[in-house]
Structures are given as C-alpha cells and as structure tokens.
Amino acid sequence: MSILGTGLERVSGGRLEKTLEALTNTVIKGVLLGALVTGAIQSSSATTVIVVGLVNARVLKLRNAIGVIMGANIGTTITAHIIRLTDLESSNFLLMILKPTTLAPLASIVGIILFMASKRGRRQDIGQILLGFGILFTGMFAMEEAVRPLGEVPAFQQLFSTFANPVIGVLVGAVVTAVIQSSSASVGILQALSSTGHITYAMAFPIIMGQNIGTTITPILASIGASKNAKRAAAIHVSFNILGTIIFLIGCYTIQYTIGFPFWDQAIDKGGIANFHTIFNVVVTMLFIPFAWVLEKIACALVKDSPDDAVQDVTAIELDERLMISPGLAVDHARSAVVEMALIAQHNFINSIGLLENYDFKVVERINENENVLDKLEDRLETYLVKLSEYELSESDSRNVTELLHISGEFERIGDHATNIMESAQRLFETKTTFSKKATEELHMLCEAINEIIDLAIDAFQNRNVYSAASIEPLEEVIDEIEQSLKDKHINRLRKGKCTVEAAFPYVETLSNLERIADHCSNVGISVITYADDDMAMIDRHDYLRQLHKGQTEDYQEKYAVYSAKFLPKTKK
Known part of the structure; x- marks a missing residue:
C-alpha cells in the first residue's frame, strides 16, 4: 500500500492536492474532491494529514476542510474494491487477464522493468505504481493461503464469534487500524480472513465501522503542536467517524432486531466487505452534509480558544511539515513563502529609500521587524527544504527545491542591503546632514530602475516568467553604468565643495547597496531561466552570463537599448 500510494502521489505531482485549496468553497465540492484525491493516493489518512497541514498553514478554512474529510472516507474504499477482484471468476479471456492472479505478476514484471531501466522520473513513478499493485496482491495471496487453515481451528472460530458483539467488534477494528495506521490495509486483512469462511456479516459490520474510527489516529498525531484550527480539523475527523459509527x-x-437481515449470519466474502465499507461511508457522509456546521461546533467545543490566541502573529508564514506527505504541495507552499520574502524585501527597500529624505523612527522599527522576519523565514525555509529533499521527489520537485534554496537567499540579501541603506539614513540623521538636491534627484532615478528590476525578479520567480527573467540582466548592466556614473559625479561635487564629507560616505554606500540589490535580482533571473527549462538545468551560469554580456544574443541587445534609453539620459542631465 505504501509503495502504491507513493507512486500515485508522485505521478499526481501535488496537482490533485492543490485543487483542495481553490475548490472547497462548498461542502459537496469538498466531499467530491476529498474522494477524488483519496482515491488517487489510496489513503484517507494521507488526505486528512494534508488537510490538517493546509488548515494549519491558513490556506484552507476549517469549514471548507469538513467536506474534504468526509470525502476522504469515501475515497479510501476504492482499495477494498480493487482487492475484491481476486474473487473474479470467468472463462472470458479479457476477464481472466484482469483477474489479480494473472494481472499482479504481469504488473510486477512491467513495474520492475520501468522502475529499474527508465531514467525518466515519470516512467519510474508508473513502474512504482505497477510494482506496488503487484506486491499488494501477492501479499493478499500469501495472507489468504496462511489464514485458510485457521478456519478449521476451533479456537479461531470461538475467537471470531466474540466479534459478533458490536462493541467488541468496533474496538477490535479501531485498535488494529490505529496500530497499522491504515483503514485500507486493515480492511484488506479482514478480506483475507474472510477466505476462511468463518467471518459473518454480523462479525464484519462492527469491525469495519471500528476501522473508520481507528484511521483517525494519524491526523490526531499530525495535529500535535499545530494551530488550534489544525487540531479542530483532526477533531472533526474523529467526531465525524465516531458519530457516524454510533x-x-x-x-x-x-433493523436487525425488528425486521432482520436474511444474510446476517451468513459468511461474508471480499465483495461484501468492500460493498459495506462503501455503503457505510457514503450513507454517513450524506447524513452529515446538511449538518457540517454541527461538526465545526463540536470541534470548536473540544478545542477551545485561549486568551493568548488573539495576540498571535497573524503575519507568520507557516511551513507545515505535514504537507511533506505530498512533496508537490510542500514545494508549492515553500515557493509561496519565498514570494512573501521577496515582497517583504521590496517593502523594506522602498521604506529605506524614503528614510534618506524623511527619517522616521516608526519606519525604522518596521524595517527592523521585517528584517527579523526575513532572517527567520530564510532559516525555516532552508531547514524545511533540506528535510523535504530527504523524501522521494520527482525530478521536477527536486529541481524546484534546489531553485528555492538558491533564490530564497537572494531575496534575503536584498533585505540586508535595504537595512544597510536604512543605516546610512540613520548616519545622515545623527550628523544632521542631507544629500544635495542634485544628488537626491540622481538617486531617485537610480532607485526607479532598482524598483523596476525588483519587480521583474519577483514576477519572473512568482509566475515563472522567463521573459521577465531575460529582461533583468540588460537592466542590471544599465544600473551598473548608472551607479558608476553617479559615483564619478559625486566625487566631482565633493572636489568642488558642493557636497559635505559627512554626506559623502552614506551616499557612496547607498549607491553600492543599490548596485548589489541589482546583482541579487540578476541571480534570481538567471536561476529562473536555468531551472525553467530541462535542457538548461545543467548550464554553466557564469558562461551563460559571459555570453549575454558579449552581446551574443539579439534579445539582450534590444532590451539593453530600451533600458539605456529609459534611464541613462536622466542621469546625464
């Protein structure tokens, strides 16, 4: 089950999980999506853990999570229907091929060939799915052969007769499932035991209900240390399954004690177990859809707010390790965190430039707070991405992790240079000096170009816009020329006595920091271009830059001409 689920998850690339973020605005949509995602990754526990992570990251609202949790219970029943194929009997050639005793070995052989012989990630993932499918049924066959003789053992028959007691049956199903943390696997074990012919409907029904309770242990464990709403998402899963079972x-x-089921004491087979598993979860879900708000109320009553919750940092960015169960989704949220870093760094840059003319202690405090957030976020991102890299990643996700590690550092450095500019403004304020009118005008022109190159870097990274990325390097070269030109002019003003010595050093340091910001934006652009195309993933970045600066690309020359015409004349006035 683990091999099969991992392969299915990697093939999905996080796409199914990402839809949970956007398409859960109604309970019914949430149910359908929860069933779809769980059917794809073959684990209701995995889906619910993802939901807990999304709620903890404040991406998914608690009420929107309810439908997904309900749907997860339905989606997980597909495994039991796959396993029931072992009872398929027909003389039809096509159906004989589909019978697991024939299909499982074939799937395993094809899976092994694809997994070991393919270099491409997608083929390896498909091989892993087929291999997991084959191993799943091989295990089922082995289990059936092992338990079949137990049907003749009197002690075994007496043991299972006690499971006809509904309370004991529910407890056994819940405990076994909690231990192995998979309702699909525990239902599969029950289906294997049904081959003995001594598991009746009366015994199986309570056990299956208990299995739905036992599977809630995984999201409960996942919610430890999470936000209150994340704990409530886990509480919804528990209360939904317990109330549904009751x-x-x-x-x-x-019904049994009034009308009576004619099949009640008859032996149940794999198909009967699969059917009841689905009927139970579908009926309970339909019953609770109109009362989703009741589940939310129960969860809020079980996990109450504390007075300190109101003062929590609402700007904190969550990088939830629970999302690592879906690497594609984890990469997507790490990318969102890097975008947030970029916006914070740009905000600090704009504020720091404003301090050069109008020093404000509140703005300084805000810049320092933002810089602290950037530093912590970079550390958290690095730790998060390193942990994520330990998981089985597709080639695309692995490349994205490397890109994020590079680019997060670039945006953090931009924040550092914004802080340096703030310190230059602080020295001006302390010495009661200002830049000359001409120097201030020239600085504004350079800052206009710097703000544009930051915009390009953010757009290139956030939207994977290769066109914006390709526009960064020509603008960076223009900025280098402007910075050198302004330094020369400033030295001339200093020689002529038009600028004070106290203002000279902050001005030169500011120019230097602005130029370094452009350099980091250039690095972002090169990274986006490098990782955007598989064929460019292994290019030499320095060689690529040398080719650009030598004017070996027509596009580079065109963009350089546009930015030169836009900014250079303003600084030469």
Whole structure:
C-alpha cells in the first residue's frame, strides 16, 4: 500500500492536492474532491494529514476542510474494491487477464522493468505504481493461503464469534487500524480472513465501522503542536467517524432486531466487505452534509480558544511539515513563502529609500521587524527544504527545491542591503546632514530602475516568467553604468565643495547597496531561466552570463537599448 500510494502521489505531482485549496468553497465540492484525491493516493489518512497541514498553514478554512474529510472516507474504499477482484471468476479471456492472479505478476514484471531501466522520473513513478499493485496482491495471496487453515481451528472460530458483539467488534477494528495506521490495509486483512469462511456479516459490520474510527489516529498525531484550527480539523475527523459509527450501529441493529437481515449470519466474502465499507461511508457522509456546521461546533467545543490566541502573529508564514506527505504541495507552499520574502524585501527597500529624505523612527522599527522576519523565514525555509529533499521527489520537485534554496537567499540579501541603506539614513540623521538636491534627484532615478528590476525578479520567480527573467540582466548592466556614473559625479561635487564629507560616505554606500540589490535580482533571473527549462538545468551560469554580456544574443541587445534609453539620459542631465 505504501509503495502504491507513493507512486500515485508522485505521478499526481501535488496537482490533485492543490485543487483542495481553490475548490472547497462548498461542502459537496469538498466531499467530491476529498474522494477524488483519496482515491488517487489510496489513503484517507494521507488526505486528512494534508488537510490538517493546509488548515494549519491558513490556506484552507476549517469549514471548507469538513467536506474534504468526509470525502476522504469515501475515497479510501476504492482499495477494498480493487482487492475484491481476486474473487473474479470467468472463462472470458479479457476477464481472466484482469483477474489479480494473472494481472499482479504481469504488473510486477512491467513495474520492475520501468522502475529499474527508465531514467525518466515519470516512467519510474508508473513502474512504482505497477510494482506496488503487484506486491499488494501477492501479499493478499500469501495472507489468504496462511489464514485458510485457521478456519478449521476451533479456537479461531470461538475467537471470531466474540466479534459478533458490536462493541467488541468496533474496538477490535479501531485498535488494529490505529496500530497499522491504515483503514485500507486493515480492511484488506479482514478480506483475507474472510477466505476462511468463518467471518459473518454480523462479525464484519462492527469491525469495519471500528476501522473508520481507528484511521483517525494519524491526523490526531499530525495535529500535535499545530494551530488550534489544525487540531479542530483532526477533531472533526474523529467526531465525524465516531458519530457516524454510533448512528449506523443504532440503525443497523434496530433493523436487525425488528425486521432482520436474511444474510446476517451468513459468511461474508471480499465483495461484501468492500460493498459495506462503501455503503457505510457514503450513507454517513450524506447524513452529515446538511449538518457540517454541527461538526465545526463540536470541534470548536473540544478545542477551545485561549486568551493568548488573539495576540498571535497573524503575519507568520507557516511551513507545515505535514504537507511533506505530498512533496508537490510542500514545494508549492515553500515557493509561496519565498514570494512573501521577496515582497517583504521590496517593502523594506522602498521604506529605506524614503528614510534618506524623511527619517522616521516608526519606519525604522518596521524595517527592523521585517528584517527579523526575513532572517527567520530564510532559516525555516532552508531547514524545511533540506528535510523535504530527504523524501522521494520527482525530478521536477527536486529541481524546484534546489531553485528555492538558491533564490530564497537572494531575496534575503536584498533585505540586508535595504537595512544597510536604512543605516546610512540613520548616519545622515545623527550628523544632521542631507544629500544635495542634485544628488537626491540622481538617486531617485537610480532607485526607479532598482524598483523596476525588483519587480521583474519577483514576477519572473512568482509566475515563472522567463521573459521577465531575460529582461533583468540588460537592466542590471544599465544600473551598473548608472551607479558608476553617479559615483564619478559625486566625487566631482565633493572636489568642488558642493557636497559635505559627512554626506559623502552614506551616499557612496547607498549607491553600492543599490548596485548589489541589482546583482541579487540578476541571480534570481538567471536561476529562473536555468531551472525553467530541462535542457538548461545543467548550464554553466557564469558562461551563460559571459555570453549575454558579449552581446551574443539579439534579445539582450534590444532590451539593453530600451533600458539605456529609459534611464541613462536622466542621469546625464
């Protein structure tokens, strides 16, 4: 189950999980999506853990998570229906091929060939799916052969007769599932045991209900240390399954003791177990859809707010390790965190430039707070991405992790240079000096170009816009020329006595920091271009830059001409 689920998850590339963020505005949509995602990754526990992570990251609202959790219970029943194929009997050639005793070995052989012989990530993932499928059924066959003789053992028959007691049956199903942390696997074990012929409907029904309770242990463990809403998402899963079991038990046994089920004491087979598993989860979900708000109320009552919750840092960016169960989704959220870093760094740059003319202690405090956020976020991102790299990543996700490690550092350095500019403004304020009118005008022109190159870097990274990325390097070269020109002019003003010595050093340091910001934007652009195309993933970045600066690309020359015409004349006035 683990091999099969991992392969399915990697093939999905996080795409199915990402839809949970955007398409859960109604309970019914959430149910459908939860069932779809769980059916794809073959694990309701995995889906619910992802939901807990999304709620903890404040991407998914608690109410929107309810439908997904309900749908996850339905989606997980598909495994039982796959396993029931072992009972398929027909003389039809096509159906004989589809029978697991024939299909499992074939799938395993093809899976091994694809997994070991393919260099491409997608083929290897498909091989892993086929291999997991084959191993799943091989294990089922082995389990059936091992347990079949137990049907003749009196002690075994007596043991299972006690499971006809609904309370004991529910407890056994819950405990076994909690231990192995997979309702799909525990249902598979029950299906294997049904081959003995001594598992009746009366025994199986309570066990299956209990299995749905036991599977809630995984999201409970995942919610430890998470936000209150994340704990509530786990509480919704628990309360939904427990209440559903109680209601279904009452209804089921009421019918049995009044009307009576004719099949109640008959032996159940794999198909019967799969059918009841699906019926139970579909009926309970339909019952609770109109009362989703009740589940939310129960969860809020179980996990209450504390007075300190109101003063939590609402700007904190969550990098939830629970999302690593879906590497594609984890990479996507890490990317969002880097975008947030970029916006914070740009905000600090704009504020620091404003301090050169109008020094404000509140702005200084805000810049320092933002810089502290940038430093912590870079550390958290680095730790998060290193941990993520330990998981089985697709080639695309692995490349994205490397890109994020590079680019997060570039945006953090931009924030550092913004802080340096703030310190230059602080020296001006302390010495009660200002830049000359001419120097200030020239600085504004350079800052206009710097703000544009930051915009290009953010757009290139956030939207994977290769066109914006390709526009950065020509603008960076223009900025280098402007910076050198302004330094020369400043030295001339200093020689002629038009500028004070106290203002000279802050001005030169500011120019230097602005030029370094452009350099980091250039690095972002090169990284985006490098990692955007598989064929360029292994290019030599320095060689690529040398080719650009030598004017070996027509596009570079055109963009350089546009930016020269836009900014250079302003600094030569």
